[in-house]
Amino acid sequence: MRILVTNDDGIDAEGLSILVQYLSAEAYGGKDREIIVLAPEEERSGVSHAMTLRHPTKVRKLKEAYYSCSGTPADCVIVAGLGALPWLPDLVVSGINRGPNMGTDIVYSGTCGAARQAALAGIPAIAVSCAQYMPPLDYRCSASFVARNLDALLSYWSKDSFININCPSADEAERPARWTVPGINRYHDALSCFDGLDGYRYCFLGEGKSERLPNPLSDHQAVAEGEIALSLIHIHPDAVQPESWNGKKFLPRKKESEQGALDSCSGFSV
Numbered sequence: 001m002r003i004l005v006t007n008d009d010g011i012d013a014e015g016l017s018i019l020v021q022y023l024s025a026e027a028y029g030g031k032d033r034e035i036i037v038l039a040p041e042e043e044r045s046g047v048s049h050a051m052t053l054r055h056p057t058k059v060r061k062l063k064e065a066y067y068s069c070s071g072t073p074a075d076c077v078i079v080a081g082l083g084a085l086p087w088l089p090d091l092v093v094s095g096i097n098r099g100p101n102m103g104t105d106i107v108y109s110g111t112c113g114a115a116r117q118a119a120l121a122g123i124p125a126i127a128v129s130c131a132q133y134m135p136p137l138d139y140r141c142s143a144s145f146v147a148r149n150l151d152a153l154l155s156y157w158s159k160d161s162f163i164n165i166n167c168p169s170a171d172e173a174e175r176p177a178r179w180t181v182p183g184i185n186r187y188h189d190a191l192s193c194f195d196g197l198d199g200y201r202y203c204f205l206g207e208g209k210s211e212r213l214p215n216p217l218s219d220h221q222a223v224a225e226g227e228i229a230l231s232l233i234h235i236h237p238d239a240v241q242p243e244s245w246n247g248k249k250f251l252p253r254k255k256e257s258e259q260g261a262l263d264s265c266s267g268f269s270v
Contacts, residue, residue: 002034004089004118006076008047008097008110011039011068015096015130018139019146023093028147036085038076041068045098049074049113059084073114081121091154092118092125095165096142100131102166102219103183103212106233115162119235124154125162131223132169144172145228153230160236166219166229177228183218186211 003023007016016039024030038059044050050072057079058070067085069076077092079085094114101109111127118125130142145167146153153163164182168175190206212220219229 001032002036002087002090004077004080004085004092005035005037006039006073006080006092006094006114008040008044008073008094008114010043011037011041011062011066013039013043013098015098015137015139015142018143019093019096019128022140022143022147023150025147028144029150030147033150034087036065036067036080036087036089038067038069038080038085040073040076041070044072044110046108047072047074047110047113048108049116050110051075051078073110074117077114077117077121077123081118081123089118089123091150092123093128093146094118094125095128095146096139097127097129098137099129099133100166100223101127101129101164102131102185102223102229104185104187106164106182112162112164112233115164116233116235119160119162122159124157126153126157126165127162128165128167130169131166131229136169138169138171140172141170141175141228142167145175145177148174156232158232161232161234164219164231164233166223168223168226168228175226175228177230178222180219180222180229180231181215181217182231182233183215183220184213186213 005020007013020035022028023035052071052075057075060068062068094111097111101111106112115125115127128142128146130137130139157163188209190208191203193201193203195201219231222229
């Protein structure tokens with residue numbers, strides 16, 4: 001199996017190095033894996049699915065099977081999937097991210113952006129994160145779980161999806177894992193600004209605070225209980241409208257006082 005490993009923390013990130021070490025280890029099935037690394041030359045956290053469109057994406061060989069990329073995590077998957085490396089990958093593993101990618105964070109995550117891009121190209125993909133913010137972080141739980149269970153994880157992968165994994169910061173001892181749904185995060189961001197002499201207002205997004213809505217089936221809950229959270233994430237946008245709306249022409253809704261209670265498809269007509 002040919003595996004492309006990428007991330008959003010950059011080519012020198014500890015999590016990436018440990019992931020490659022475990023995926024390559026014979027004790028974890030590495031004998032049957034060929035691994036190549038293509039990761040951003042600098043940290044690209046929070047870039048989601050951003051791509052480089054108006055400038056070249058530059059790839060540099062650092063050593064055997066190790067390459068850096070001037071672009072984003074999604075760029076790494078794009079150029080690798082279109083032939084910039086010696087071979088095309090059978091699988092993309094993105095991570096190990098420094099910090100969790102759970103719930104709504106999946107939208108912003110460059111780690112998940114790389115996995116999503118692979119799935120869009122029809123390549124099986126796994127995003128993996130160490131679900132702790134503050135150091136010291138122990139990536140061994142994440143790396144050993146993915147390496148030990150790679151074939152089993154791939155058996156669950158399906159078209160138009162990627163597997164998102166969040167592991168506790170812990171050693172390589174086996175831990176329980178369970179399927180979860182992405183939780184919901186509420187963000188309370190903080191912004192500090194000052195006016196520069198050049199006429200610009202400089203705005204700095206601070207860490208702020210976030211809250212996680214309680215859900216016993218969520219990835220948040222699994223990790224909080226010391227377990228590994230797995231989610232199969234659909235990659236295509238979906239609509240929340242009722243099926244009865246589909247194909248209907250749009251008209252403004254009538255006021256409830258004029259019509260009484262509105263049903264699920266009021267305001268639409270053929």
